[in-house]
Amino acid sequence: MREIKRIACVGAGYVGGPTMSVIAQKNPDITITVVDLNQSRIDAWNDPDLDNLPIYEPGLDAVVAEARGRNLFFSTDVDQAIEEADMIFISVNTPTKTYGKGKGQAADLKYIELCARQIARVAKNDKIVVEKSTLPVRTAAALKSILDNTGNGVNFHILSNPEFLAEGTAVPDLHNPDRVLIGGEDQEAIEALVQIYEAWVPRDRILTTNLWSSELSKLVANAFLAQRVSSINAISELCEVTGANVDEVSRAIGYDSRIGPKFLKASVGFGGSCFQKDILNLVYIARSYNLTAVADYWEQVILLNDHQKDRFAQKIIQTMYNTVNGKKIAFLGWAFKKDTNDTRESAAIYVADHLLDEEAEIVVYDPKVSAEQIYRDLDYLGTRSPAENRRLLTVVNEPREALTGAHAVAILTEWDEFKQYDWAEVKNGMKKPAFVFDGRKILNRKQLEGFGFQYYAIGE
Ligand code: NAD
Ligand code: UGA
Helix, strand or coil: CCCCCEEEEECCCCCHHHHHHHHHHHCCCCEEEEECCCHHHHHHHHCCCHHHCCCCCCCHHHHHHHHECCCEEEECCHHHHHHHCCEEEECCCCCECCCCCCCCCCECCHHHHHHHHHHHHHCCCCEEEEECCCCCCCHHHHHHHHHHHHCCCCCEEEEECCCCCCCCCHHHHHHCCCCEEEEECCHHHHHHHHHHHHCCCCHHHEEEECHHHHHHHHHHHHHHHHHHHHHHHHHHHHHHHHCCCHHHHHHHHHCCCCCCCCCCCCCCCCCCCCHHHHHHHHHHHHHHCCCHHHHHHHHHHHHHHHHHHHHHHHHHHHHCCCCCCCCEEEEECCCCCCCCCCCCCCHHHHHHHHHHHCCCEEEEECCCCCHHHHHHHHHHHCCCCHHHHHHHEEECCCHHHHHCCCCEEEECCCCCHHHHCCHHHHHHHCCCCCEEEECCCCCCHHHHHHCCCEEEECCC
16 A cells, blocks of 8 residues: 655645645644745745635634644645655646637636646656546546656556535535545555545545546536525525515425425525536536537526526616616625635626626625725726726725615625624614615514615515
């Protein structure tokens, strides 16, 4: 049995950072170096003040505090980490392509390929290369070809080990995973990775499959999860016109043990770096095999999600007498879900863009997202000039600044603190009639209406 003493992980992002921190925490005898090209990200991982870690995840600071400097290191020296490692995780980003063939759908594998070429160039002894990034099915074949044909004649074994953590709960998800999935061909390499996880994960939760099943299962898991959100969001619109209440419907169907209660919370639409990207990728793969019905089926999950974001913005405009021009709308939340500072594909971005088209004055408060990030998200859309975005949208550090004098409040992220506000006082400080548009269904209709709000929540 091959003993793994040193691990390198290329990519110190939302997955590489937390995953390696937990592997290091649970395997004190293995030295793990997480490397990245991004100097400021690595500096932040090395910051003595744990409040400055580049990623906000509850509980992550304690894990990093335990392992960092003992057997967990962060560095920009990619070559050295690769050279010394027995096992190399690839955890770089795999965004949707923004150019060329497959633009807007296929996964952009340029970072993966660069990584593979670097590993091939540097490796002087046999390595196990682990795909941690989410990849199109059959990527391992391309990786193997690059490694074998551009390397120094050493042996590479490729494993697929997709990550299933969700942001905001990364640490508990890593500590107590529903399952760990390992796909591969070489039994010895598979066993080497199994042993690392066995340090804390029960053996019966470590599943092994062939490479292609593992790669595809990751895309399918995200597609099924997103499909549940789009399914309940579709029903939320039907609830609004029929008098049914979507929370009651979720509860009623979720009690069926075959359906189950999770991922049935209607919302302003799912966001995050992966659901959309991975489904688009699945759709692209299906189309590339001429499986049109399969591709069309999964594409609907995205189309419905776009519709849900659009519909929420429309509802705000219609309810406010068909004009939001010059009206102050307080945005509570910008992150794609609570307990993360990640804003990738957040519904808030698209709802804001829609309302800014109507010349609304948006004031955003999010407890963890910076103003720079918010403007970056809006500027990236290219809908209007950066100067226009800054003229129409302001970011504040205190919720009161957003709420005072507002015509309406729109809740875009389900941060717990929003539930604790003194909503009677909020109402007093607002223009009348005071509207609340609850895109996350976190407030209590009876109470809000009691205070005199015009309250709209998805699916009611
Ligand atoms: P990220 O953008 O946060 O991090 C990726 C990092 O890789 C960046 O810091 C980038 O600088 C670095 N990088 C890129 N190319 C490099 C190279 N050649 N050498 C060194 N560093 C390089 O991305 P992420 O959210 O951590 O996602 C990584 C992968 O994991 C993606 O495939 C994603 O689909 C998948 N995934 C993400 C999540 C999540 O919750 N974010 C969960 C499961 C799976
Ligand atoms: C998701 C999956 O849950 C992870 O298993 C997976 O590893 C990860 O994608 C990935 O591959 O990146 P994440 O996107 O971090 O994790 O967060 P989720 O909790 O899945 O939420 C995704 C979006 O769906 C959020 O915007 C959330 O608000 C929304 N959502 C979720 C709902 O609107 N309703 C729900 O019932 C659940």
